[in-house]
Amino acid sequence: MNFPGSSEEAERRILERLENMRDNIVRLSSDLIRIPTVNPPGENYGEISSFLSKKMDEIGLKVEVFQASESKLKELGLKPPRPVVVGTLEAGKPEEALHFNGHYDVVPAGEGWTVEPFKPTVRNGRLYGRGASDMKGGIAAMLAAVEAVRKERVNLRGDLKLSFVPDEEIGGQTGTGCLAELGLMEGKAALIGEASGIDRVCVAHKGALWLEVAVKGEAAHTCMAHKAVNAVEKAAKIIVELGKLKEGFKAKATRTPMLSGHENPVINIGGVIRGGVKANVVPELCVFTVDRRLIPEENVEEAEAEIVGLIEEMGREDPQLQAEVKRILHVEAAFTPENEKICRVLVEAAGKVTGVKPQISGLPVFTDMHFFSQHMPSAIYGPGVLEKVHAADEYVPVEELVASAKVYALTILKMLA
Numbered sequence: 013m014n015f016p017g018s019s020e021e022a023e024r025r026i027l028e029r030l031e032n033m034r035d036n037i038v039r040l041s042s043d044l045i046r047i048p049t050v051n052p053p054g055e056n057y058g059e060i061s062s063f064l065s066k067k068m069d070e071i072g073l074k075v076e077v078f079q080a081s082e083s084k085l086k087e088l089g090l091k092p093p094r095p096v097v098v099g100t101l102e103a104g105k106p107e108e109a110l111h112f113n114g115h116y117d118v119v120p121a122g123e124g125w126t127v128e129p130f131k132p133t134v135r136n137g138r139l140y141g142r143g144a145s146d147m148k149g150g151i152a153a154m155l156a157a158v159e160a161v162r163k164e165r166v167n168l169r170g171d172l173k174l175s176f177v178p179d180e181e182i183g184g185q186t187g188t189g190c191l192a193e194l195g196l197m198e199g200k201a202a203l204i205g206e207a208s209g210i211d212r213v214c215v216a217h218k219g220a221l222w223l224e225v226a227v228k229g230e231a232a233h234t235c236m237a238h239k240a241v242n243a244v245e246k247a248a249k250i251i252v253e254l255g256k257l258k259e260g261f262k263a264k265a266t267r268t269p270m271l272s273g274h275e276n277p278v279i280n281i282g283g284v285i286r287g288g289v290k291a292n293v294v295p296e297l298c299v300f301t302v303d304r305r306l307i308p309e310e311n312v313e314e315a316e317a318e319i320v321g322l323i324e325e326m327g328r329e330d331p332q333l334q335a336e337v338k339r340i341l342h343v344e345a346a347f348t349p350e351n352e353k354i355c356r357v358l359v360e361a362a363g364k365v366t367g368v369k370p371q372i373s374g375l376p377v378f379t380d381m382h383f384f385s386q387h388m389p390s391a392i393y394g395p396g397v398l399e400k401v402h403a404a405d406e407y408v409p410v411e412e413l414v415a416s417a418k419v420y421a422l423t424i425l426k427m428l429a
């Protein structure tokens with residue numbers, strides 16, 4: 013370490029610097045919110061990628077831009093550009109890298125706003141706008157932290173890598189998933205800046221399995237209904253059986269930290285359902301979705317096998333029941349043991365900055381953490397209000413923006429200096 017004075021001295025100066033950067037952090041968050049990177053379909057990605065590249069270049073990071081392969085984009089029906097922007101502070105030790113990750117896409121604004129979703133405004137200490145919590149505030153805090161560390165000229169022992177990615181809101185395959193596919197997941201820890209709130213360190217998130225079940229029948233006039241196979245009726249039988257899985261979930265609570273009330277697997281059947289064309293035609297097809305959420309002790313393969321097995325069993329008992337199951341999305345659950353360094357460092361840093369020992373928890377929704385957790389210990393910590401994520405009047409408390417930036421800076425020092 014070649015900064016002047018002791019490490020405590022450097023810490024103190026960096027925290028002071030970030031306190032003085034309060035307005036800059038709010039401005040940077042606002043600049044990001046003002047670029048409406050709405051997904052779907054994925055708007056203004058080129059603009060935000062240029063903005064983030066320029067910002068990282070100014071801070072002194074080496075900037076590279078990647079994109080998922082054309083075949084991948086085609087397979088998912090997505091249009092370019094979908095830039096994955098990576099900034100590196102090189103120490104010549106990629107194997108020791110600490111990753112900071114954030115997604116720059118936001119969900120559509122939706123209805124019910126009392127402020128303009130893409131014209132950020134500060135009111136009563138809160139910065140309002142779509143993406144304030146999820147998660148442009150987190151991105152701004154990360155950039156501020158790196159800038160502060162950089163300005164204090166702290167020597168780092170390992171690389172610091174910032175990846176700002178698209179498409180987390182649609183599964184992440186062409187965002188953080190692209191980094192994994194390109195083999196850029198080398199390092200010793202990752203921090204995802206999603207809105208945990210500053211008093212919570214998340215070390216786990218649930219997984220998800222989305223299935224589409226297509227149940228076949230025979231089209232016929234209603235007058236033949238007593239003889240034809242009704243696809244909707246067959247689907248209804250399957251839906252009732254799938255619903256019974258919930259009984260088993262009650263006995264299956266996770267032992268990993270998880271937000272209270274979300275300890276068990278859940279299933280949502282028929283989030284989308286369609287069948288039949290007309291009142292007097294026996295439906296020949298009924299298609300419905302299943303969204304099964306997995307606790308960290310479960311995996312996608314087993315959860316799928318359970319559902320497929322159950323439907324196949326029904327088909328053996330009733331030969332007229334014919335259904336095909338197609339996987340439309342899968343995300344493994346993620347979990348990092350609390351005694352991993354990244355978790356300990358975050359808990360300590362958050363405690364130091366906020367004055368309160370943070371709660372260790374897990375998220376009932378999935379994030380890009382799982383892409384990292386297959387390669388290195390990873391955790392989620394960032395500014396924001398969970399209840400306001402994807403909601404109208406989304407906001408982030410300004411205090412949390414500054415506090416997160418401080419926690420990020422301390423994490424860099426503890427992990428790399």
Ligand SMILES: [Zn+2]
Nearest residue numbers: 146147180206
């Ligand atoms: Zn998010």
